[in-house]
Amino acid sequence: METMPPPHDRCPACGTPLPATAPPPACPRCALPLVGPVAGELRETDRALLRLDAERGRLLVRRGQLLAQLRPPYPQAPWGAAPGTPWGAPPRRETSPRAVQNLLLALGGVLLAVAAIAFTVISWGRLGIGGRAAVLGVLTLAATSVPVLLLRRTLKATAEVVACLGLVLLLLDAYALHPVAFAEADGLRYAALSLAAVAALWAGYGKAFGRLVLPVPFAVAIGQLPLALWASAEESAYGIAAALLATASLDAAAALLTGGRGTRVTAAVAGTGVGAAGLLTAGGLSVSAGDGGAALRAGALLLGAAAVALAVALRQRVPAAVSGVLAGVAALAAVGAAGGVVRTGVSVDWIVPGYLVCAVVVLGAAAFAVPTRLRPVAAGLAAGAAAVHALALLWALPRWPWAWSRPTRGRARTARSRWPACSPPNWPRRHGCTAAPRTPRPPPPAPWCRPRSPSAPPVRCPYGSSPWPPCSRCRPGRSPGPPW
Numbered sequence: 001m002e003t004m005p006p007p008h009d010r011c012p013a014c015g016t017p018l019p020a021t022a023p024p025p026a027c028p029r030c031a032l033p034l035v036g037p038v039a040g041e042l043r044e045t046d047r048a049l050l051r052l053d054a055e056r057g058r059l060l061v062r063r064g065q066l067l068a069q070l071r072p073p074y075p076q077a078p079w080g081a082a083p084g085t086p087w088g089a090p091p092r093r094e095t096s097p098r099a100v101q102n103l104l105l106a107l108g109g110v111l112l113a114v115a116a117i118a119f120t121v122i123s124w125g126r127l128g129i130g131g132r133a134a135v136l137g138v139l140t141l142a143a144t145s146v147p148v149l150l151l152r153r154t155l156k157a158t159a160e161v162v163a164c165l166g167l168v169l170l171l172l173d174a175y176a177l178h179p180v181a182f183a184e185a186d187g188l189r190y191a192a193l194s195l196a197a198v199a200a201l202w203a204g205y206g207k208a209f210g211r212l213v214l215p216v217p218f219a220v221a222i223g224q225l226p227l228a229l230w231a232s233a234e235e236s237a238y239g240i241a242a243a244l245l246a247t248a249s250l251d252a253a254a255a256l257l258t259g260g261r262g263t264r265v266t267a268a269v270a271g272t273g274v275g276a277a278g279l280l281t282a283g284g285l286s287v288s289a290g291d292g293g294a295a296l297r298a299g300a301l302l303l304g305a306a307a308v309a310l311a312v313a314l315r316q317r318v319p320a321a322v323s324g325v326l327a328g329v330a331a332l333a334a335v336g337a338a339g340g341v342v343r344t345g346v347s348v349d350w351i352v353p354g355y356l357v358c359a360v361v362v363l364g365a366a367a368f369a370v371p372t373r374l375r376p377v378a379a380g381l382a383a384g385a386a387a388v389h390a391l392a393l394l395w396a397l398p399r400w401p402w403a404w405s406r407p408t409r410g411r412a413r414t415a416r417s418r419w420p421a422c423s424p425p426n427w428p429r430r431h432g433c434t435a436a437p438r439t440p441r442p443p444p445p446a447p448w449c450r451p452r453s454p455s456a457p458p459v460r461c462p463y464g465s466s467p468w469p470p471c472s473r474c475r476p477g478r479s480p481g482p483p484w
Contacts, residue, residue, distance in 0.1 A: 012042055102157050109161040113168040120172045133176035140169040144205065151211055160214050163205075167218055170198055188233035196226035217266040220254060223247070224270050237285055241301050244278030249308045251275075256315060279305055279333060286340030295344045299337035306333035313377050320376040327380025328387075331362050335388050352395050359388035 010017055011027040011034070018024065018034075025035045033039055116139070120132055143166035150159035174194035182190055199222040206215030224247055231243035251271025255264045282305065286298035306329075312318060313326035335358045342354035366381035 012046060105157055105161045109165050112165050116165075116169055116172055120176055130180050133173065133180055136169055136173050136176055140166060140173055143169055147209065147212065151209065156211065160212060163209075163212055163215055164218070167198075167202055167215070170201070174198060186233055188229050192226040192229035192233070195222055195229070199223040199226070213260070213262055216258075216260060217262045220251070220263060220266045221270060223250070224274055228274075237281065238297055238301070241278050241281040241285060241298075244274050244281060245301060245305050245308075247271075248275030248278055248305075252308060252312050256312065256317065275305065275309075279329070283333075283336050286336055287343075289340060289344060292341065292344045295340045299341050302333040302337035302340075306330040306337070309333070310377070313380065314374065323376040324380035324383070327377040328384040329380075331359075331366070331381045331384025332387065335359050335362055335384070352392050355388060356392045359385040359392075363389075 009020060011030060011032060013032045014027065014030045016027055016029040018027070023034055026033050116136070120136060143162055147159035147163045147166075150156075150162065174197070178185070178187075178190055178194075199219045202215050202222065203219035206212055206219060209215070227243035227247050228240065231239040248271045251267045251274065254267035255271060258264055258267070279302070282298050282301040286295060286302060289295035289298055309326045309330040313323040313330065315323075318326075335355060338358040338361075339351075339355035342358070343351045346354055363382060363385035366378045366385065370378040370381065
């Protein structure tokens with residue numbers, strides 16, 4: 001570290017250089033005395049301060065060396081590091097090796113499934129459908145047996161992929177057996193029975209090999225189709241709605257009673273979609289019912305759906321939000337069932353009030369019949385009833401300002417609805433009209449009619465004689481028409 005010159009080389013006050021051989025008695029610039037006991041003590045003080053500064057510099061250098069020994073060396077930033085990566089952190093991988101392995105296994109399984117489908121559907125060579133069914137049967141047995149060996153070697157992902165391939169082959173077996181052994185069977189009914197059998201077999205397969213995760217959820221997904229296909233073969237809208245609602249009920253039972261998380265999620269999602277379709281179908285049947293019997297059948301379906309939704313909402317394992325939504329759906333279904341029956345027995349003007357009365361009953365049940373501990377269920381029932389009240393209000397709201405602000409037009413509209421013959425230009429009484437309506441105002445001139453002169457004769461129009469004069473395009477005795 002660079003230090004200051006010795007004290008005797010410069011003046012202590014102004015720093016003027018002094019001769020080193022024979023220091024003068026006083027500074028030649030500021031006249032500060034440089035001899036005597038006081039000047040000597042000042043020089044000793046300056047030397048002590050210089051020694052302290054040198055020691056401080058040495059200690060600071062040593063402090064930096066010790067900190068450098070304690071800290072690890074700073075590595076260079078890796079090439080291709082993402083923005084925001086900490087200094088010295090290793091480069092982050094885009095994906096893990098296990099994820100890449102699972103992706104490759106899934107792609108291989110998809111390719112094998114596509115090959116099996118092409119082998120079954122497309123006729124290759126001289127091998128008929130029976131030969132292809134036999135080959136597929138052997139491959140299915142092999143594909144369903146290999147996962148057992150793979151699980152023993154802890155190759156779980158590979159076992160899952162091979163099991164999914166076995167499911168595809170099992171479905172293709174059912175497809176190939178139809179023209180071979182069941183050619184005369186109805187297509188939809190055979191598909192329903194075969195899918196039900198495949199779903200049952202695959203659920204048992206998944207339960208037998210509990211370490212496999214995908215078989216049981218896939219069986220639940222396949223189980224959504226049999227009842228709907230069988231009802232479609234019957235060509236009955238009520239049967240289709242009943243099948244959809246029954247399937248949704250089975251899904252609800254599977255979501256509540258099974259232990260696997262994947263099975264519960266699959267059953268809940270599938271049951272929500274199928275149940276919504278069944279409710280919409282039953283609601284459409286209730287609204288379009290022409291007599292009391294049809295309305296009762298649709299109402300029975302809606303009440304069954306409401307009972308299932310309410311039973312699921314009352315379960316303790318169901319979250320509070322889900323319970324509220326299910327209770328609201330149950331309220332809407334109950335109002336739709338009761339209101340649909342009421343609709344067939346009242347006039348058109350009392351249909352919406354009938355639904356409103358049913359909503360009031362449901363709202364009262366939510367307020368007084370549901371215990372306090374079931375607040376989410378009560379809130380859902382009240383929300384469903386409130387939705388019906390809001391719709392009824394929207395139905396009645398547009399008539400109030402119209403009737404209050406335009407009373408004359410309201411009466412004219414009422415008269416036209418009661419006596420269709422009393423609408424312009426049928427005001428005369430020769431049509432059998434018993435009312436005495438006001439004389440209608442003449443219609444305004446057509447936009448293409450421009451008055452030619454105030455003294456021109458009037459023009460014949462569909463509503464009688466018009467006081468407006470014709471233009472150059474309109475002649476007396478003809479109805480005004482556009483120039484084109």
